Amino acid sequence: MAVFTACEDVIDVKISDDDLNLYAVEANITTESNPYVYLYKSLRVNDSTSYPGISGATVTISDNSEPAESIRLEESADTKGLYLVPEPEIFYGETGKEYTVTIEHNGVTITASDVLSRVEPIDSIEVRPSLRGDKRYLGIFTYGKEPEGEGNYYKWDIYIDGELLNDAEDLCVASDELVDGNYISSLEIYTDYHDDDEDPKLNAGSTVMVKQNSISEFDYKYYYQMEDQSFTGGLFSVPPANIKSNFTASDGKTVLGLFTANDVSTSNTVTISQELVDQLKE
Numbered sequence: 001m002a003v004f005t006a007c008e009d010v011i012d013v014k015i016s017d018d019d020l021n022l023y024a025v026e027a028n029i030t031t032e033s034n035p036y037v038y039l040y041k042s043l044r045v046n047d048s049t050s051y052p053g054i055s056g057a058t059v060t061i062s063d064n065s066e067p068a069e070s071i072r073l074e075e076s077a078d079t080k081g082l083y084l085v086p087e088p089e090i091f092y093g094e095t096g097k098e099y100t101v102t103i104e105h106n107g108v109t110i111t112a113s114d115v116l117s118r119v120e121p122i123d124s125i126e127v128r129p130s131l132r133g134d135k136r137y138l139g140i141f142t143y144g145k146e147p148e149g150e151g152n153y154y155k156w157d158i159y160i161d162g163e164l165l166n167d168a169e170d171l172c173v174a175s176d177e178l179v180d181g182n183y184i185s186s187l188e189i190y191t192d193y194h195d196d197d198e199d200p201k202l203n204a205g206s207t208v209m210v211k212q213n214s215i216s217e218f219d220y221k222y223y224y225q226m227e228d229q230s231f232t233g234g235l236f237s238v239p240p241a242n243i244k245s246n247f248t249a250s251d252g253k254t255v256l257g258l259f260t261a262n263d264v265s266t267s268n269t270v271t272i273s274q275e276l277v278d279q280l281k282e
Helices: 217-229 274-281
Strands: 023-030 036-042 058-063 070-073 082-084 098-105 107-113 124-132 135-145 153-160 172-175 182-189 207-215 255-260 265-266
Touching: 023 107, 036 058, 036 098, 036 274, 098 217, 098 255, 107 255, 124 182, 124 207, 124 274, 135 207, 135 274, 153 182, 153 217, 172 217, 207 217, 207 255
Parallel strands: 023 255
Antiparallel strands: 023 036, 036 082, 058 070, 058 098, 070 082, 098 107, 124 135, 135 182, 153 172, 153 207, 207 265
16 A cells, blocks of 8 residues: 655744734635635734735736736735635636736735646545554545646645535645655544543544645645644754745845645545444444
């Protein structure tokens, strides 16, 4: 059985108090949805308030075609700092193109680019018991071909009952470094770990669907650094530094965040049976 290089848990990045009030951006475009850009300011790591979104920016997304196609995003009426494609326009991503997001605010221009690579279609997913030590949990497994040619990177988004699992420990990315060109059978991308006093996320009657996304090498390394920083915090460890973003600013200051361009393949939907849940007790 072929196995990817280990799945990397995505974790929250800690920002030091020296990095307050920096621009931070979350931006994305895919082959199945319009792009969005969320522009905000950084906060102290122990600040539990919502990130302060930034209004009044001019936000555009363009591609590298000749002539270039571009669209100007408009700020959401409901969420400060969230910029969306105005209805009813459509500006889905296309594989093979490089996309650039440009943000202008208070005389500062912020830019980032990412190439939208093709993702191999996901064949199917399966939910079944997974043995971890002496305990069994339900796991989500994927099946599909990994195309020939190294340099493919993946991220999986998992939906349970239509809701995206968006906690840091629920996300997974991988590279094809050790499995290039193979058929990937039973790749476990999620295990429903829980303590005895915690409710599982996968239950009888739950529906499960997975979206397999292409990501760039830069995105993969960004996520990998985030995972690596999760091991810091010991007595003699060095405080984590900000992970290098693909955003740059005209004033030379650091910009936090990531712009991603993804091709997306959607799996079949699996409904978990009571019989499957009962197997955990056997």
